[in-house]
Amino acid sequence: MQASYSIRDLAQEFDVTPRALRFYEEKGLLQPTRHKQSRSYSNADRTRLKLILRGKRLGLTLEESSDIILMYNPAGNRRQIQSLIDKIQEKKVQLLQQQEDLDSMLQDLNKSEQRCRAALRDNDKG
């Protein structure tokens, strides 16, 4: 486990472009330090990048992923923390819906596959 990564290191490891990393930084999702003008990414940045990409695979926007990352460190007064809990609940509801959708879509795909294989068998006989 390294302590810091160049922009190309990180980009190659996660198969994204340097441009994307700069873009995420511009949006406040990554905070590399500057080492002689060049960007230097910490392990925390690397972790955040993983979370961003996981979010993307689930169809979240960068802003949504940003929100989720901010949920990791509950900060502020009671009201703010309570508001954070509410946002977490909402997200959980959304993810549970996604689980249902995922399951039903997988079932549909399996049925489609069955029909395909049946079609191939019919094709064999005829």
Place this chain on the structure above:
Amino acid sequence: MQASYSIRDLAQEFDVTPRALRFYEEKGLLQPTRHKQSRSYSNADRTRLKLILRGKRLGLTLEESSDIILMYNPAGNRRQIQSLIDKIQEKKVQLLQQQEDLDSMLQDLNKSEQRCRAALRDNDKG
């Protein structure tokens, strides 16, 4: 269960705009008939719309949802059906990845929630 729906019927039922339905039609995802110039949506259209929206909730593009809808009716020669099976497999792999991501994100959210509640308790005591 009705036999046909006006554009507003369908839009209201699924909480989308008429504009969106016309857009989906333009992209070939819906095929309403014309009844006196106005669009008339069949139950098949209604079902396809459901699939489109499910896809959206999972972060799929319209084109991906379109592909999945086309998988329902295996047509063509052996080669085409085999290619369809391959595409189905790929989708399944992607969805299984999404399931993993979903589970880990849900776990993360639960942990975040715990930390929030702990922070509230600390706040109570201090």
Place this chain on the structure above:
DNA sequence: CTTGACGTTTACGTTAACGTAAACTATGTG
């Protein structure tokens, strides 16, 4: 008959998430 509710087409506008290109800097190598 005209007003209103609903429909149509056409076309330009908008946002997210980068891609791409230009122009420049710094560094190590033959």
Place this chain on the structure above:
DNA sequence: CACATAGTTTACGTTAACGTAAACGTCAAG
């Protein structure tokens, strides 16, 4: 020193998925 390699900033381009507005058709109700 020249050149390649990797970095930087700035800025305009691109695609998906509609939103929004204009301009028009149509039909039942007052």
